[in-house]
Amino acid sequence: MAVAKNYLEVAGDTVFIFFDGDGEAVHHSELINLMTSSRxxxxxxxxxxxxxxxxxxxxxxxxxDFDxxxxxxxxxxxxxxxxxxxxxxxxxxxxxKRQALGFPNAPGRTRVEFSVDEIMRAYDAAGSFVGAAALLGINRKTFKKLYLWALENGLQIEHRSSASAERLAALQEKARALGITTTLTEAELKAFMDDQWGEGD
Structure with missing residues (x-):
């Protein structure tokens, strides 16, 4: 029987990550915290x-409990x-799993509403509209609209993660390099940069 090339093993509080023949030991809290925050x-x-x-x-x-x-x-x-x-x-x-957990498979496409936190968490995890849209199972154009909506509904830049703040700073720097001196919101900057690099609608 072939042994999996990439796998996890547990020893006490430690998770051993085996990837391409190399092993790395991490505390199990890293795994649990990442799963809890990203879902x-x-x-x-x-x-x-x-x-x-x-x-x-x-x-x-x-x-x-994944179930x-x-x-x-x-x-x-x-x-x-x-x-x-x-x-x-x-x-x-x-x-x-849906059936096993007692949820009916309703015909057609169920309308999904995402909270501001879910939208921003997906963007922070993926780092792009395309990646975040894939995580949520929607297209990039729809995610972009949700993202702009999230920014306009009470989410302040200073309350964002440090990673988001760094992305905003990078966008501002790119905008300045292109001669944009007016202070823009993150939503405006992202829309502008999308247009510049062909990621627009």
């Missing part, structure tokens, strides 16, 4: 390369396709 196996997988079952088993070992997360996300209105991308799994697996 996405796809995001966690970027740091902890392992199979779906290996990841879920490791999370469960340290007390993280509980899915239960919450089903109640929040996520479609199977969106959850499949969010967790880097097959849509059929999500559909089976």
């Amino acid at each position: 996405s196996l796809a995001v966690v997988w970027k740091r902890f390369r392992a199979s779906r079952s290996n990841l879920i088993e490791t999370l469960d070992h340290f007390g993280y 509980r997360l899915l239960n919450e996300q089903f109640r929040e209105g996520y479609r199977d396709a969106a959850l499949a991308k969010l967790h880097r799994v097959d849509p059929k697996w999500i559909a089976d």
